[in-house]
Amino acid sequence: MSFPTSSRRGFLKTAVATGVSFSPLSLPDETAHVFLAGPYLQPPASNAMTVRWITAKPTYSWVEFGPTEALGQKAQSVKAGIVDANNRVHAITLTGLEPGKKYFYRIFSKEVVEFKPYKVTYGETIQSDILSFIVREAAGKQVSALIFNDLHDRPESIRHLCGLAGVNDRDFVFLNGDIFDHQNNEQQLIDHLLAPATKTFASRTPFLYVRGNHETRGAFRSDWADYFTFPDQRLYFDFTWGPVHFLVLDTGEDKPDAEPVYAGLVDFDAYRQEQARWAEQVMQSKAFKKAAFRVVLMHIPPQYSGDWHGATHCKQLFSPLFDKYKVDLCVSGHTHKYGVHPPVAGQHHYPVVIGGGPKDGNRTVIRLTADTRNLQLSMLRDDGSEVGKYAISSRS
Structure with a gap:
């Protein structure tokens, strides 16, 4: 799979469209570490929610969430003991949620500069604004x-x-x-x-x-x-x-x-x-x-x-x-x-x-x-x- 590099104009268009803020707040160059899309929510459940997004560079990514804007909980994607990293398309499921409750969340992506067998080198971390969703009741009457x-x-x-x-x-x-x-x-x-x-x-x-x-x-x-x-x-x-x-x-x-x-x-x-x-x-x-x-x-x-x-x-x-x-x-x-x-x-x-x-x-x-x-x-x-x-x- 090939991935196009986001241009400065394309970044600005996507940033305005998604409403996501970036840190540090500076215009990216052709290889900047930025969010390209998201976060967007995927199939609902009465006790879980999947959050997806795309970054311009390979990263280690996670979601912090909780019932208040203080967040307090962290979720990452783990498969067979391995934490997903060095990827650009992210999908992380928040579990243990309570039906009918509002949750706040924020996405994080830390750039993976180099991924060697015995050494991973990280770059900067970017984050979104704090966003929210309500966990709907799958077993409800409506x-x-x-x-x-x-x-x-x-x-x-x-x-x-x-x-x-x-x-x-x-x-x-x-x-x-x-x-x-x-x-x-x-x-x-x-x-x-x-x-x-x-x-x-x-x-x-x-x-x-x-x-x-x-x-x-x-x-x-x-x-x-x-x-x-x-x-x-x-x-x-x-x-x-x-x-x-x-x-x-x-x-x-x-x-x-x-x-x-x-x-x-x-x-x-x-x-x-x-x-x-x-x-x-x-x-x-x-x-x-x-x-x-x-x-x-x-x-x-x-x-x-x-x-x-x-x-x-x-x-x-x-x-x-x-x-x-x-x-x-x-x-x-x-x-x-x-x-x-x-x-x-x-x-x-x-x-x-x-x-x-x-x-x-x-x-x-x-x-x-x-x-x-x-x-x-x-x-x-x-x-x-x-x-x-x-x-x-x-x-x-």
């Missing part, structure tokens, strides 16, 4: 989330849509695919997602990433996932939060694997079949069955997405499972045509909600809330008007 999709390298949409929908009191945010046009390099991730998301919400509200077909394209496609934390360490996953069991699928590309544009470097048919087998096991589990609501997120919709190969394959594999195991709601993107599609007898027994985007007048943000009795969804267009809603009552 859930509140925002869902974005198909931003396609338009970072200004993050701030705009969050401003319309309100993000501060949400348990988490879903990025439901195609946040980018394709994967170029690390700087693209920083400029078009991590910096604007951190400034807007991600330093205090965690997000989960649902891969879209455009995230599978470009020279950086295999490196993309290294910058995010996924439940179960894979791109498809499930979890229960409050009354909702969420099931996330990675729908892959929209054209046949043999298409010349893929140069023989994809195998999504087998990958989707693998997920269908896994999804059926999840749907047979106690956690799925006893949840008040069962919600699927997948970038390519299982209905209303045309007859290209990827969409057709998703419909063939997943729609019968959704019917059989009584999925309550499927939320997707991909088509750039926002809409709420209720169940249709003989076609699908679950509602399909599709977000819009990415152009002005077609961008959407979806608000999803639920308690033990009711689930409500509202979709806002970028002018603030509500362009779709759906309500479901619990079967129990």
Whole structure:
């Protein structure tokens, strides 16, 4: 993996976007030891939180945290007895947290100048401002989330849509695919997602990433996932939060694997079949069955997405499972045509909600809330008007 060096102009842009302060307060040169992105929070838990960030140079990094601004506790990443160090992309999980409690935190990165077998030489240490988040209750009776999709390298949409929908009191945010046009390099991730998301919400509200077909394209496609934390360490996953069991699928590309544009470097048919087998096991589990609501997120919709190969394959594999195991709601993107599609007898027994985007007048943000009795969804267009809603009552 190659890493571009942040320029003086690029540093200033990122510093302003993220709101992170640096010590010492001086303009960096081409090889300065600075934060490039973050901190941004990743998959939530009722007793833990993962903090991620990127530095310009290899470092030893840690997080200090606590229930007050005095902090008092330290967390670092340790694997098989070895503390992570001499790396630039950082992920540190804070554990032993109490649900419902506010925690303050600050990230630290000490430059590793030289790493020899029996001698490590350190440089200066940089630190962020003190930030905070609230530990949400996974086992509670409510859930509140925002869902974005198909931003396609338009970072200004993050701030705009969050401003319309309100993000501060949400348990988490879903990025439901195609946040980018394709994967170029690390700087693209920083400029078009991590910096604007951190400034807007991600330093205090965690997000989960649902891969879209455009995230599978470009020279950086295999490196993309290294910058995010996924439940179960894979791109498809499930979890229960409050009354909702969420099931996330990675729908892959929209054209046949043999298409010349893929140069023989994809195998999504087998990958989707693998997920269908896994999804059926999840749907047979106690956690799925006893949840008040069962919600699927997948970038390519299982209905209303045309007859290209990827969409057709998703419909063939997943729609019968959704019917059989009584999925309550499927939320997707991909088509750039926002809409709420209720169940249709003989076609699908679950509602399909599709977000819009990415152009002005077609961008959407979806608000999803639920308690033990009711689930409500509202979709806002970028002018603030509500362009779709759906309500479901619990079967129990």
